[in-house]
Amino acid sequence: MTTHPWLAVGTDHPFGPHHLPYGSFSVGAGAPRLGVRIGEQVLDVAAAAQVCHRDARPYSGGDLTALLEVPQEWAPTRAWLTELVADEDHAPVLAEHVHDLDDVTLHLPFAVADYVDFYASEHHASNVGRIFRPDSEPLTPNWRHLPIGYHGRSSTVVVSGTDVRRPHGQRKAPGDAAPTFGPSIKLDIEAELGLVVGGSTQIGQSLSVDEAAEHLFGVVLLDDWSARDIQAWEYVPLGPFLGKSFATTISAWVTPMVALEPARVPLPAQDPQPLPYLTGAAARGIDLEYEVEWNGTVVSRPPYRTMYWAPEQMLAHLSVNGAKVSAGDLFGSGTISGPEAGTRGSFLELSWNGTEPVTLDDGSTRTFLEDGDTVTLRASAPGAGGRISLGECTGTIRG
Structure with missing residues (x-):
């Protein structure tokens, strides 16, 4: 088992880097944000895009809805997130955008159209x-x-x-x-x-x-x-x-x-x-x-x-x-x-x-x-x- 120290999650964790599911979360009275789960933490995807100088529009709106509308972004987004969680060099800029699950409220992960x-x-x-x-x-x-x-x-x-x-x-x-x-x-x-x-x-x-x-x-x-x-x-x-x-x-x-x-x-x-x-x-x-x-x-x-x-x-x-x-x-x-x-x-x-x-x-x-x-x-x-x-x-x- 390999461990990613900055996220403290093993590669064999059921929510490890081979999984990376998406959800909607908020911290305190803040607005909902699109997140990706890694171990017992959640990474704010829109915030990560901004600090990494990536187009944040597919991650806007507080849930998965915007990303669902652009299938051509699904594979690149996953590849980018996989690289983020694997490389400790991202820790200095991303650490403040990672939240413990115990500290967040989870919401409906996308707007159900039908x-x-x-x-x-x-x-x-x-x-x-x-x-x-x-x-x-x-x-x-x-x-x-x-x-x-x-x-x-x-x-x-x-x-x-x-x-x-x-x-x-x-x-x-x-x-x-x-x-x-x-x-x-x-x-x-x-x-x-x-x-x-x-x-x-x-x-x-x-x-x-x-x-x-x-x-x-x-x-x-x-x-x-x-x-x-x-x-x-x-x-x-x-x-x-x-x-x-x-x-x-x-x-x-x-x-x-x-x-x-x-x-x-x-x-x-x-x-x-x-x-x-x-x-x-x-x-x-x-x-x-x-x-x-x-x-x-x-x-x-x-x-x-x-x-x-x-x-x-x-x-x-x-x-x-x-x-x-x-x-x-x-x-x-x-x-x-x-x-x-x-x-x-x-x-x-x-x-x-x-x-x-x-x-x-x-x-x-x-x-x-x-x-x-x-x-x-x-x-x-x-x-x-x-x-x-x-x-x-x-x-x-x-x-």
Whole structure:
């Protein structure tokens, strides 16, 4: 292990120089700034650009948004930052622009332009089918032909650590004569990967799978909070609405796709063969290992490498009808679930719709979320200098 003394971080640190994720931070009452994380510190990127006599415009605005708009700057920026953190000669001018994480407040890392959520795990989709349609085929006929998704609400995407208010809405259990209104009693999580899009297209333009790869800037952890009782009553015939739109939490750090290159793996076999617009060399999986922690107890370890649809296929499908892609778009992978019970990425599956309570380390049991419950998602992946961490995505339920 090599150590960079001026930053006191080893090359094998999960936030070491092989990672360099981006986020938005502020110090005290100061305005938000774009930062890059190195170990347990954050470097002010715009300030570093100014003292290094570099054009600071791609790093302006206090978050990642401006850089997302100029894909041609992504590789040069990473190369420049890698050189900065590796060379002690920069310490005299940069030291005052490096802040301990304990001294900063983290914000939403970019302005979310639009939000779509997919349904890309065959294991999750099959489990949901078995729960809600026990006498039918688990997967709907279209599932293996296209990445299914729904259009979400970008204005309720929040940064990790933000409390989540229990939503209210209409509910109707199968045996009820009429719907009632009130707080959700089946509040759930969905452990997902969020894909951050950069660059823009025009209305009417579609992206191939290989072109889509050029628009994928990076990833965040994502929790698609879900009110299952509200969702079950409203989703026929148009799909999720109020059961999903009240809150989506993402982690504070955006890991660049280039840092995940050592984690890219072949997709599971896709049968039938996808239509030509969904094929391309860039369509690959990602070897991410998740853990889902419920009030301090790790209750599941979902593996992202089992996901059926690749991020590049999802973005190609999103744009194939000519829908505009914008810098700052965010799309979720859908719940990540593996084949075993201990790898399910939602509490709907873990408790099998409330029929199999989950026991936590303190002896209490849960089926769905109660007020005061805290859920934290974590994930890691192979990196060029050792495993990298995607940080945390956490939220606490408030009534």
